[in-house]
Amino acid sequence: MAQTPVTPGYEVDDDPARIDVDTAYAFLSTEAYWGRWRTREDFAEQVRTAWRVVGAFDSDGKLVGFARAVSDGLAIAYLADVYVDDAHRGHGLGVALVHKMIEDGPGREFRWMLHTSDAHGLYEKFGFGSTTAMERPAGPSRRPIS
Known part of the structure; x- marks a missing residue:
């Protein structure tokens, strides 16, 4: 898949030193339906220990998009956040973030997984689809083992 170009003035980079944890946390803790449960410290630890992170930056170098992955580094990876x-939507940044993470990184041949409730179209472009995978939910909503 050829990478969709981003609008001039934006950049996508996988340098972890450029990730502004406070900016990413501000978005994820207030705007993202999946990320509101974490504390800032939880999120900072997730970024610190991520296998890879990718950021989208505007012309001033401000973080305007983000993605992170966890992986065993050999065969499997999970795309998150x-x-x-x-x-800054409508400039090709979502596709560019995922492309940089999956197609342009060391995990190109890995089995990738993710969860989404609303972005199926984006991820289908990269070959994600329904599988026969099973999942054990996290937290107190999980039924007790009998």
Whole structure:
């Protein structure tokens, strides 16, 4: 899949030193339906220990999009926390973030997984689809083992 170009003035980079944890946390803790349960410290630890992180940056170098992955580094990876700030959508950044993470990184041949409730179209472009996978939910909503 050829990478969709981003609008001039934006950049996508996988340098972890460029990730502004406070900016990403501000979005994920208030705007993302999947990320509101974490504390800032939880999120900072997730970024610190991520296998890879990718950021989208505006012309001033401000973080306007983000993605992270966890992996065993050999065969399997999980894509998480993908977002583009509302004010910067429509510039190809979502596709560029996922492309940089999956197609341009060391995990190109891995089995990738993710969860989404609303972005199926984006991920289908990268070959994600329904599988026969099973999942054990997290937290107190899980039924007791009998």
